Amino acid sequence: MVSVKMGSVFCDYRFLCVSFSVKRMLTYSIVFAFACMHLPFGLAAQGNPGEPIFTSNVIPEKSPGSSIEFSGFYRFYLYGRNQHETFPNNSGKTLALIAGDLYREPMLLLKLKGLSRERIRFSADFMINSIYKGSSQATQSLTLDLGLNLETIFLTNYGRFRLRSGGVAWYRQSRLTVWGNRSLNRMSLFERRPQTAVDAEAGQRYERYYANGLIDEGVRYGSRAFQGIFFEGKRLPMNFSFKGVIGKSNFNRSAEEENDNFTACVRLQNELNDSLKVSYNFLQSFRRESPASSDFQQYSISTGEAVYRSKHWTAQLEAGWGRFTNSQHDLGGGEAVLFNLRTNKNHRVPLTLQLYRISPQFVNVTGNFLNTTVLEVFPNVAGVGATIRTPYQGPMVGLQSPVNNRQGASLNFEWTAGRLKLNAGMGCFAEIDSTDNGLTYLHNVNGQMLARLYLFGQRWGPYNALNSNYRGTYEEVNTFEEDGITPARMRKFFSVAEVQAKWKSAFERHNIYVFALGRVNTCQPEFNPVPVLDDEALLRQYSSEIDVCLEWNSRTVLVMNYGVERIRGNQQTDLGDSGDLLARNQTSRLLGWGMDWSLSKRATLFLRHAHYRYSDPNFLENNLSGTESTLEIKVMF
Template sequence: MLRRLLLFIIFLWTSSSYSQDTIPYQNSFSSNILSTKNPSTSISFSGFYRFLGYVRNQQETFPNNSGKTLVISSGDTYREPMFLLKLNGKTRDNITFGADLMINSLYKGPSTAPQPLTLDLGLNMSTSITTKHGIFKFKSGGVSWYRQSRLTVWGNRSLNRMSIFERRPQTPLNKIPINRYLNYYNSGLIDEGIRYGSRAFQGIFLQGSKLPFNFSLKGVIGKSNFNRSLLETSDNFTGCFQLKNTPNNSSKITYNYLSSWANIDSLSDDRRNYFIHTLEFDKKWNKLQVQMELGLGKYQDPTRNLGYGEAILLNIKTEKSAKVPINAQLYRISPQFVNVTGNFLNTSVLEVFPNVEGIGTTVRTPYQSPMVGLGSPVNNRQGVSINADITLGQLKLNGGIGVFTEIDTSYAALSYIHNVNGQTLSRIYLFAQNWGPYNALNSTYRGIFENVNISDTTATGLANFKKFFNTIEFQAKYNNKIFGKNYYIFSLTRLNSCQKNLNILPQVGEQALISQLSEEIDLSVDMSKNTTLVFSYGIEKILGNASTDTGDSQEATATSTFFEKLGLDNLFRYTNARNQKNRFFGFGLDYQIGQNAMIFLRHNRYRYFDPNFIENHLKGWETILELKINF
């Protein structure tokens, strides 16, 4: 019986193999293009979903109530996507393309119009050509991030001394929550995404590598957010180019060029333009590295021709493996050397920050003689700074000191960046200039700075003196275990001052035009593999002297109520000028709910107060809940 069944199956198989079907097979209808075994294009997708719930409740507000007393919203009103879909593809002809599709918050209340699906950075296309002379890559389309040299194109990067309590949307997820704090303890760096340290350009990009005689090149011509025309219909372009030679593994020589121009009148050919040439040298000897960039630039517009100006950046640093790694920086950037895409602040020409609606306010940086941290150069300034690191068991210490002076006298004003409550205050009134009851606050992207007027002026409105700046920064990082749980403590102390005379150390007495002292402490505790508790405390004190703005309080106040109560007259003074005190306390939770999904909770209580400027009083709390899912 079994034998007969096997013979029957073999007969049917052979019959179907050698016969033709009477009814041909047809695929069911589909509007999709049929897939082939070797497709001409490969496409991949990635992205994230990010929900941000935000609540702010203010118990004390400015008289004009800038920012609502109670805010309950989805998102913190910055233009950052709730949903981002990254599309990347590559054709068989080696042409790659990519696009970032985004949707802003869907939870904005009733609306007759649906929330559109738009492009975040546009559609980019690129290709590469390999020849016997090298590999050439071309890219064009939407917005891309570009970096060249510190004097030409470079993002605002400093020494990464900061509080890491707050998160930014572009901050990627870690494998486990505690790794964010572990990485900061080990290296002092936090990954803020591809844009960190770079500038946004839209145009045509060129890159050449493996060229003869160890040369390489790159460049771009297009548009940036900087040096925009006053009229959106007017032309403005920025182009830059780099040619690098690497004779050996320990030496590099680089030439950089940048040119930027913008039409400023729709009825004439008047332009605002500047150009820059620089040479870079990079040399390593055993455990020592020397980096230097020399530059020559020129700025002109219809009302002024600043002529040529020089710039030099010199870094001398030892290897990290040294017992006490040292990084010394010397720089000089003349007031005629103007650029708003480099790694330094422009204080010479305000017009390169146009007040184009929705553009000028977002890129405006501290302009009037800013007090800045170490590693942040400013034009019309020269100086030297030294930074060092040392490790003592599980305690890591790093710090630096800097002395700087103006090259020429400048505007009779100062500006300082708030180290404490900076992000909190910026969320009250986004990208606004000269706001607050005394028109002194200016909001930037997740930060805020304040302007100070100086009374000791000339007839032309300039200060009667050159300004001198001093800075000290000190950071301590410690890791240990308690009840078997890892914890990390980060402490950051910063002291800045500006005065009329040269000093080695920052000044805090009457001789300082402005002195600023801040202390920030972060604590993170690894409760489990999926859970990390975080805490943060910050306090900031800003003092002015008689040459700066005077408040509207009828009585002078003590610079330290603590020392006043103790009767220690030598440790405080009475003043009618700035006597600000900012305070911040926050706690939160980082929780991993899946391999690519995390929840972040942050709650903080803040106060911004000055007894001499009666209307300068803000007090309240914020709560932020972030859900981020990568795919």
């Protein structure tokens, strides 16, 4: 009773307290009102200029404002996977129905672009996703796809200067310093990338690929993500130009965000004449692994580059010196040379020749080559490290994908005979120093399917050999001496052959495109200029993919894909668990079909359905099969 009474008293007091304040304010108002009522008055207009009238607030001023526009796309993506055969450690869930891309991709990308009164450009790209899992779960998210960017240009008598700030921005400098993965565009078109634009007519994508092999993969293709301050000068006196960035790279991150890490690079170029350009490239990357003073790693690279363009061919030579150091080791310096010779496209048989040598000490994770010698150079950041770790052990890669601690040559050619367009190439490469590294190979068929099973997983699968990165999977293979136990320390030699045929025809007035791609990739302990197709090779990888695209009408294209990949190891590699102690004998198959249907000039519906199988009779638990289906509607605006 007492507490109730006290509470009621307190409520009364509270009421009095509020009413007191209100009363006081009311009293003043009444006094003013009373005073005013006895005088003749009129309300003054508030927008009129003249003597300032008292206000406690800010008088708003309408500024001219900036011009802003929005663009972007909406991408509705439904994904279904039904596993018939699973890995043994599968949880029992065999059916996955997912709305939204499995990777970090926008469903609604809203690109804001603005121009300030001082003609400074600013941009941001909002990424808005919803996983459509019902109201019981937090399904909405709003964030930035890449980041914020500010950009301005100064036009002076001494040149044109550009200053950019922010990020993520895509930056490219030279192949040995900053350059994104960019190879020969030999791929299957069955799988779509989120960045791929929508064409006005569904068949245009296939026509472009047939005609010149170029597919628009978005702005990031061939460049690296940076944040920081970007600067560029063009049309400088004496034909000089420069560009550079000081900031942070996604590939150079500390375990703790605030630990000091930065990457700085600069390029100074001079155009000696219409045919010859020379440039100097520099890159310095520094990372402190922990706040404590002594734990750091850094590498620096200096290269010189010359590009000569004649009427018929183009030659590009880049050579430089790099040095890697961390708090435990000083790897010393090492050289790198990369030479590309390319005849012009209008040549009867266009050729591309590449020669390279990149020493083990030449380490870089932002260049156009893979690092295989320093594991620590990859960021040891949870979640991030796995997303960007490239194949580390001796990777078996395609043509025009250089690797450090390796040297070699490759030759590619193109040839056209009527409707048939053929391009093919061969290459052979050798490690410079012997290592006890194993091997890795990228799955050409079913690589994306495996990556979707376990996003960015490291050493997963029943034999802990699979590694997933962005839309790809590579597998690690251990190599042994003849005793089958001791890890083999040897120089490894690699041979690659690739051939692609493109054919276009018409069937009952319907365009039909056929793209066939075959690749052979082998690794052996002895040098051989051509792929070794017997058990002398440590590992053999064969893959064939064929895409058939039927343009039903200008709005509809039917697509079909078949791919098969075989991996064969010899007895110096891992042996299986089938009881016969035999090496890898993997087979991957993919059979898929689908449809591209233009809903309008800016909207297309993509349907895909595929059966996959991944098996190895010698590694019994490597046995997967199932289907994947996707429905994608992409609308550009």
